[in-house]
Amino acid sequence: IREALGPVLVLIIASQPLNAVVFAADGVLQGASEFWFQAKSMALSVGVALVYFWASVGGGDGIFGAAANANSGVLLHVWEALIVLQVMRGLTSLVKIVDADGPIDILGKNTDLS
Numbered sequence: 001i002r003e004a005l006g007p008v009l010v011l012i013i014a015s016q017p018l019n020a021v022v023f024a025a026d027g028v029l030q031g032a033s034e035f036w037f038q039a040k041s042m043a044l045s046v047g048v049a050l051v052y053f054w055a056s057v058g059g060g061d062g063i064f065g066a067a068a069n070a071n072s073g074v075l076l077h078v079w080e081a082l083i084v085l086q087v088m089r090g091l092t093s094l095v096k097i098v099d100a101d102g103p104i105d106i107l108g109k110n111t112d113l114s
Helices: 002-031 035-057 073-098
Strands: none
Touching: 002 035, 002 073, 035 073
């Protein structure tokens, strides 16, 4: 069990800051009632993560393929796919948050003060 969990624990620990950012962005978008956008971006994110998972399990080495061994291979690919999911969620949330018509004017693009 220790052999299987070693590489996986590294991924889990390393992904925690990413998860925190994604969950904070979720809160901003939900507070702005951007539920339809979140549903569409989640569907896109899941699609990308599934394609990644199928490709990595179907013969690819994944992001950290050299670390995978017989004990942790598929488990490692599951966690890699979860990280891909979170990266996609973060990117799609960032697109909406920095948009001039987004919930907050983070880049100062909206000059209409009325």
